[in-house]
Amino acid sequence: MNRESAKNAKMFFLSFPFRVLRVFAVFLFLVPSAAADDSYGGGEARPRRGGFAIGFALGPSLFLGAGDLDSKKGVGGDLNIRVGTSASPSFLWQLELQGGGYLVELTSEAGTETIFNSHATLTLGGQVYVREALWLRGGLGVASFHEQEGRNGPELEGTRRNGLAMTAGGGYDLFRRGIFAFDLEVVTSGAVFDGAFIGHSAMLLGLMWY
Numbered sequence: 001m002n003r004e005s006a007k008n009a010k011m012f013f014l015s016f017p018f019r020v021l022r023v024f025a026v027f028l029f030l031v032p033s034a035a036a037d038d039s040y041g042g043g044e045a046r047p048r049r050g051g052f053a054i055g056f057a058l059g060p061s062l063f064l065g066a067g068d069l070d071s072k073k074g075v076g077g078d079l080n081i082r083v084g085t086s087a088s089p090s091f092l093w094q095l096e097l098q099g100g101g102y103l104v105e106l107t108s109e110a111g112t113e114t115i116f117n118s119h120a121t122l123t124l125g126g127q128v129y130v131r132e133a134l135w136l137r138g139g140l141g142v143a144s145f146h147e148q149e150g151r152n153g154p155e156l157e158g159t160r161r162n163g164l165a166m167t168a169g170g171g172y173d174l175f176r177r178g179i180f181a182f183d184l185e186v187v188t189s190g191a192v193f194d195g196a197f198i199g200h201s202a203m204l205l206g207l208m209w210y
């Protein structure tokens with residue numbers, strides 16, 4: 001990947017959160033307003049969000065590096081954990097931890113070596129409900145990247161990088177039972193390091209408790 005393509009990759013992931021917002025903005029107008037009745041997701045009573053909230057989500061993810069990390073790209077998995085508090089019935093403050101990565105096989109004269117490229121972000125942000133079951137979220141924070149031997153092996157010396165991160169995403173509560181909501185969500189992040197950049201996007205299934 002040359003300098004121009006690395007720049008294009010970085011610009012793509014920096015603009016991706018706004019693409020997500022545009023998609024959900026269109027979806028917003030396609031979903032009937034919950035204000036039209038007093039039901040929520042298949043006849044459930046409207047949720048009463050308040051106090052402490054916690055959620056987690058799992059799913060496949062895509063990683064793409066640029067700059068000094070332009071060789072880092074692959075498909076792997078993602079785990080998302082978030083805790084927060086309800087500021088209002090339609091807004092949550094959240095601390096969000098995203099961790100994921102992917103495996104690559106490196107072949108040399110000595111044989112084949114399996115490397116796990118690990119990427120994580122820790123951000124503080126908010127989640128706003130634009131409909132009773134449709135929400136958008138985003139945050140700012142820190143990011144890290146490193147390589148290790150296999151999934152549980154030691155970290156490779158000199159591969160760790162720390163930087164800044166931005167996350168954005170949206171989701172839809174597929175159904176709700178009491179204080180639990182099961183959702184489908186799309187999340188993306190951009191991490192800026194010294195001379196490098198990593199973009200990440202994922203489609204997740206999540207569970208939220210209010």
